[in-house]
Amino acid sequence: AQSVTQLDSQVPVFEEAPVELRCNYSSSVSVYLFWYVQYPNQGLQLLLKYLSGSTLVKGINGFEAEFNKSQTSFHLRKPSVHISDTAEYFCAVRSYSSASKIIFGSGTRLSIRP
């Protein structure tokens, strides 16, 4: 079984400041890792994914994430945020194996202050 923990339910940040959203996971099998963004009253959009290879993954909108196997973490970062980044961010995992479901964290609400 897999689980995902997002320690921060809300992160307030000033515009143009850097931000890190934390994500830890646990799994007894190999997993793919994802970050999704959800804007108010909308569906989910994939920000980035880690499948294999380089542990630093770059995504859309200037976001990046680093996979750390020893710490079972996949933190999301952006060096300079914009008002338009205000949204809910979900970390998620999916097993390599036959089960196809995605396991989501509880989400982190990023609010950007001008």
Next chain:
Amino acid sequence: NAGVMQNPRHLVRRRGQEARLRCSPMKGHSHVYWYRQLPEEGLKFMVYLQKENIIDESGMPKERFSAEFPKEGPSILRIQQVVRGDSAAYFCASSPGLAGPPFYEQYFGPGTRLTVT
């Protein structure tokens, strides 16, 4: 290529009524997944279907909920005798193939927001 389509986008039902949520996967996709997002929570897996088959329903409540993905037409998530606790956003995702390597991404629809009064 149109994305995953869900309708209706908003649905209001009184307690005891039935709710039917529809999902049309992306063209060429034969795998559909349903997830539920309760207020202030993350998404929780409900069911995974292929055409005419339920592959994994481990996240489906035992009673009142059912899902199908017929050979023709959209996938349907059906909730009978709705209760206030069913109020949530229901998201559908589709993918072209199986889990595991090679990787197949799940593409999400805009969701159906169900309100039970």
